[in-house]
Amino acid sequence: GAIIAPTSTMMPTDDPVILIRTGIERNRANMGNTRSDADNQTQSSSDSESSLPPLGQDPFSDIVRLSGTRAVRTIFDVGANVGQTASALSAMFPESTIYSFEPFAEAFAKLRSVAQGRPNILPFEFALGDQDGGGVLFLNQNSTTNSLLQNSDSLVRFVRKPTSVTPIGKSAINIFRLDTFCDQNEISSIDVLKIDTQGFELKVLKGAGQLLESKRIRFVYLEVLFVPLYEQQAEFHEVHRALAMCGYRFVNL
Numbered sequence: 001g002a003i004i005a006p007t008s009t010m011m012p013t014d015d016p017v018i019l020i021r022t023g024i025e026r027n028r029a030n031m032g033n034t035r036s037d038a039d040n041q042t043q044s045s046s047d048s049e050s051s052l053p054p055l056g057q058d059p060f061s062d063i064v065r066l067s068g069t070r071a072v073r074t075i076f077d078v079g080a081n082v083g084q085t086a087s088a089l090s091a092m093f094p095e096s097t098i099y100s101f102e103p104f105a106e107a108f109a110k111l112r113s114v115a116q117g118r119p120n121i122l123p124f125e126f127a128l129g130d131q132d133g134g135g136v137l138f139l140n141q142n143s144t145t146n147s148l149l150q151n152s153d154s155l156v157r158f159v160r161k162p163t164s165v166t167p168i169g170k171s172a173i174n175i176f177r178l179d180t181f182c183d184q185n186e187i188s189s190i191d192v193l194k195i196d197t198q199g200f201e202l203k204v205l206k207g208a209g210q211l212l213e214s215k216r217i218r219f220v221y222l223e224v225l226f227v228p229l230y231e232q233q234a235e236f237h238e239v240h241r242a243l244a245m246c247g248y249r250f251v252n253l
Contacts (some may be wrong), residue, residue, distance in 0.1 A: 002040075006108045011028075013167050016212075016217065016218060016219075016220070016246070016247055016249070017066060017218070017219050017220070017248060017249055017251050018064070018219075018220050018221075018222075018240070018248045018249065018250045018251060019059045019062055019219060019220070019221040019222075019251050019252040020248065044129050052064060052065050055251070055252070056251070056252045056253075059221050059252055060088065061087070062093045062251060062252050063192060063219050063221070065150075066209040066219070066251070067191075067218075071095060071096075071191075072093045072095075072096050072191040072192060073095065073096050073097065074096065074097055074099075074187065074189065074190050074191050074192075075089055075093065075096050075097070075098045075099070075190070075191060075192040075193075075194070076098075076101070076178070076190050076192070076193045076194065077089065077098055077099065077100040077101065077194050078101050078128050078178075078193070078194060078195045078196070078197060078204055079101070079102070079194075079195060079196040079197040079198070080100035080101055080102040080107075080123070080130070080233040081101075081102060081104075081107050081111070081112050081144055081196075082107050082110035082111055082114065082143075083100065083110065083111040083113075083114035083115065083123075085120070085194060085196070085239060086100045086111070086114065086115070086118075086121045087114055087118065087121075088097050089192070089194070090118045090120055090121055092125055093192075094120065094170050095120075096180065096191070097119060097120055097122065098120055098121045098122065098197070099122050099124065100115070100121055100122065100124065101123075101124045101125045101126060101127065101128055102123065102125065103125065103126050103137050103171070103173040103174070103175075103240075104123075104137060104139070104143055104145065104146050104171065104173075105125070105171070107143045107146075108123065108125045109186070111123045113198065125174075126173060126174040126175065126176060126201070127141060127148060127174070127175045127176075127197075127205050128172055128175065128176060128177070128178050128197075128207055128208075129148065129175040129177065129200065129203045129204060129206075130177065130203040130204075130206035130207045131175060131177065131207070132172060132175065132176050132180050133174075133175055133179055134172060134173070134175065135148055135171060135172075135173050135174075135175045136148070136170050136171070136172060136173070137167050137170065137171045137172075137173045138150050138165060138167065138170055139167065139169045139170060139171055140164065140165045140167055140168060140233050141163055141164050141165065141168055142164035142165065145159075145164060145165050145198060146198065147198035147199055147200060147230050148173075148197070148198075148199070148200045148203070148232050149198065149199045149200060149230035149232055149233055150230065150231045151165060151167060151230060151231070152227050152228045152229055152230055152231055152233075154227075154229075155228075155229045155230070155246060158227050176207075177207035177208070178193075178204065178207045178208035178209075178211065179207060179208055179209065179210045179211060181213060189211070189216040189217070189218075190211065190216065190217045190218070191217075191218050191219065192218065192221060193217050193219065193220050193221070193222075194221045194222065195220070195221070195222035195223070196222065196223045197223075198223075198229070198230060198233075199225055199230035199232075199233030199234055200231060200233075200234070201222050201223065201234045201239055202234035202238055202239055203234070205220075205239065205242055205243065206242075212243070212246040212248075213225045213246055215246070215247060220243060224236045224237070224239055224240075
C-alpha cells in the first residue's frame with residue numbers, strides 16, 4: 001500500500017520522497033504567486049529552516065527543508081511549457097542544472113528564450129514517456145492543456161474557460177524514455193523530477209523505471225488528476241502505487 005510520510009519527515013531525509021499537486025489545468029498565474037516567494041529564497045546553508053513555510057504549503061520550500069545541507073544539483077522539468085517552473089527552480093536552486101523538456105514547438109521557442117537568460121536551464125524539444133520513438137501531441141487553444149492523450153468528453157466541465165481546451169490540431173513529436181536520456185547523457189542521478197504532462201505522468205515514470213527502482217531520483221514532484229480530463233489518463237492511485245512500490249514516501253498534496 002501507499003506509504004504516507006510521518007511528522008518526522010519534516011527533518012532532512014535521504015529517503016526518496018513524493019510531492020504531489022493537483023490541477024484541472026495549469027493555472028500559471030496562481031502558481032506564480034506561490035513561486036514568486038521562492039524567487040526571494042536562495043539555496044545556501046545560511047538559510048534558516050524557520051524562514052521556510054510549514055511543510056506542505058510550498059513544494060520548493062519542502063525540497064529545501066528535506067534536503068538539509070545536501071545540495072540540489074540536477075533537476076528535470078518534464079512538461080516545461082514556456083519555462084514558468086524552470087524559471088522558479090532556477091531562482092530557488094541557482095547552482096543546479098535544469099533539464100527542461102517541451103515538445104510543442106511554439107511553447108519551446110519561448111522556453112528557449114527564457115533559457116538564454118538563465119544558463120543553468122537546458123531546453124530540449126521532445127517529450128518523455130515509456131518508449132523511445134515518435135508520438136502525437138494533441139493541441140488545445142491553451143498550450144498548457146496540450147497532452148499526448150486526447151481530451152475526454154467531460155473535460156470542458158472541469159475547466160474555468162471551456163474555450164481554453166478547444167482542440168486546434170495535432171503535432172508529430174519525438175519521445176524518449178528518461179532512462180534512455182540519462183544513459184546517453186551520462187546522468188547518474190536526479191535530485192528533483194518534476195512532471196506536469198496532463199495525464200501522461202505514469203508513462204513518464206515507467207520510462208524512468210531503472211532510476212526509480214535504484215532510488216537515484218531523490219524527489220518526485222508531479223501533478224495528478226482526480227477527474228476525467230483525458231482519455232486513458234493516469235489516476236492518482238496508479239501513480240501513488242507505482243512510486244510507493246519503489247520505496248517513495250508521500251509528503252505533500
